[in-house]
Amino acid sequence: METPSALKKDSIRIKAFPKLSFQISIKGECEMIYRIVEKDKFKVLGIDFFTTIVDNACYKEIPEFCDRIFKDGTHSKINEILRYHKMNLLDGIYYDFKEDGSRRYMMGGEFTEKNITQGFKVLDIPANTWAVFEGKGGQEQKLLIQDIWKRIYSEWFPSLGFEQIEGPCIEKYFWDDDQYDNYTCEVWIPVKRK
Numbered sequence: 065m066e067t068p069s070a071l072k073k074d075s076i077r078i079k080a081f082p083k084l085s086f087q088i089s090i091k092g093e094c095e096m097i098y099r100i101v102e103k104d105k106f107k108v109l110g111i112d113f114f115t116t117i118v119d120n121a122c123y124k125e126i127p128e129f130c131d132r133i134f135k136d137g138t139h140s141k142i143n144e145i146l147r148y149h150k151m152n153l154l155d156g157i158y159y160d161f162k163e164d165g166s167r168r169y170m171m172g173g174e175f176t177e178k179n180i181t182q183g184f185k186v187l188d189i190p191a192n193t194w195a196v197f198e199g200k201g202g203q204e205q206k207l208l209i210q211d212i213w214k215r216i217y218s219e220w221f222p223s224l225g226f227e228q229i230e231g232p233c234i235e236k237y238f239w240d241d242d243q244y245d246n247y248t249c250e251v252w253i254p255v256k257r258k
Contacts, residue, residue, distance in 0.1 A: 159233075
């Protein structure tokens with residue numbers, strides 16, 4: 065057996081093995097509230113823009129889009145056309161998904177009128193079975209919806225007997241109080257049983 069000083073002196077090669085370590089990631093540590101809903105076809109009216117998931121661009125662009133339509137009055141105008149209260153929160157609709165990760169995102173609401181107001185888009189949503197996920201938040205949790213989306217794909221789909229089908233995905237937002245501090249958000253994803 066060589067001593068440390070002999071190893072230094074004779075330039076002998078030594079093998080080192082790093083200390084073993086384990087890293088555990090726990091998923092499903094808190095409940096996911098969901099329900100399955102059958103819904104007939106419907107229309108939504110709103111304003112949309114083009115975005116992409118490449119480099120997570122949509123996580124920056126969608127909040128900017130929402131802030132812009134609040135500030136420029138478009139959000140209020142859509143609520144007026146839909147005959148909603150001016151403080152109503154519009155739905156977010158992802159649609160026209162492309163292979164490269166691009167898609168369109170619309171802020172709007174269900175539309176039953178015959179006349180289409182110029183400057184806004186009307187989108188037909190087909191009848192579907194929807195998995196609807198719920199989250200509760202407050203003004204300080206502006207990006208709660210992003211956490212729900214991540215958990216759906218990392219926890220719910222892998223563990224339950226459903227798969228996503230082609231079609232729009234919808235985010236719905238509802239105020240829980242008259243001070244507009246707390247809200248409920250829902251993610252609607254078209255699904256079928258595996």
